[in-house]
Amino acid sequence: MKTKIKKRLKIVFVGTTDFAKKYLKSLIKSKHKITKVITKRIFFKRKCISEVEKIAKKNFIPVIYKTNLNNSKIIRKIKKKNPDIMIIVAYGEKIPEKIINIFPLKAINIHPSILPRWKGPSPIQRAILNGDKETGISIILINEKIDSGNILYKKKCKIEKKDTFLSLSKKLCNIGIKCMFLTLKNIYKNKEHKQKDIKNNNLYAHKIKKSETKLVWSKKAIDIERSIRAFFPNPGNYFIYKKKRIKIIESKIFFSKKKCLHGKIIKISKNGIYVGTKENYLIIKKIQLEGKKIINSIDIYNGYKNFFKIGDVIK
Known part of the structure; x- marks a missing residue:
């Protein structure tokens, strides 16, 4: 028998970049509740807070800014509000299994490529560099490997001849936000997780040097x-x-x-x-x-x- 899942989910949001910022803003405006935000401090000439952290603080959401989440103090902080699910967007660090197991609905990652093509930290840049005609959004269930869990939802996006990292990021962000809410809807409707995999075109998006x-x-x-x-x-x-x-x-x-x-x-x-x-x-x-x-x-x-x-x- 399937467990009934409430429609208003309590979410821990994990992300750092401007790409992640827009997802957080959309979740704050939704019916769901953000119980905590996990982000990283950015190092560029000097240490500064991320856009994700700024939005969280503006909306009085507690923030954890650590790269190493594998400690008992952080686990207690996350557990305190009894969250349902973790949503990860452009965080860049592996989430420990101890953290994932806190959540009854586990954790999902929103990745800007059609997985398994362009796993890794720079999928948008690598797709443009490679001359790809299309890319997209994959929403995956987190497991012990990076960008390797079951694909719950995916949507393709055409890459135009004049697309830059900035313009393509904006398009993918708009698509990804819609995909995220559809995935959450499927989860609380108790739809089964679907495995959608591609057996070829498996390229890794290495970090930009x-x-x-x-x-x-x-x-x-x-x-x-x-x-x-x-x-x-x-x-x-x-x-x-x-x-x-x-x-x-x-x-x-x-x-x-x-x-x-x-x-x-x-x-x-x-x-x-x-x-x-x-x-x-x-x-x-x-x-x-x-x-x-x-x-x-x-x-x-x-x-x-x-x-x-x-x-x-x-x-």
């Missing part, structure tokens, strides 16, 4: 353009020119059969800076110099004629 953010002009233009979109707005792609670090915000491929030295500036116009690559040219449309505002191709043409020179080679 700092070395990946420096442009390599010996690559094809299509790969460089994908990289710029995948890393926008952060961490961003950059190149070095005249000892200055310059971030590329937007680019476009110029198709040509002509061969050119990798990184060589072959043309500067109101459309942008044309640079040679292994295959075709890359048109740099928007840039940001260190300590400066983002400027478009017209501003580059009008304001930096004496800085960028045709024939120079970009490192």
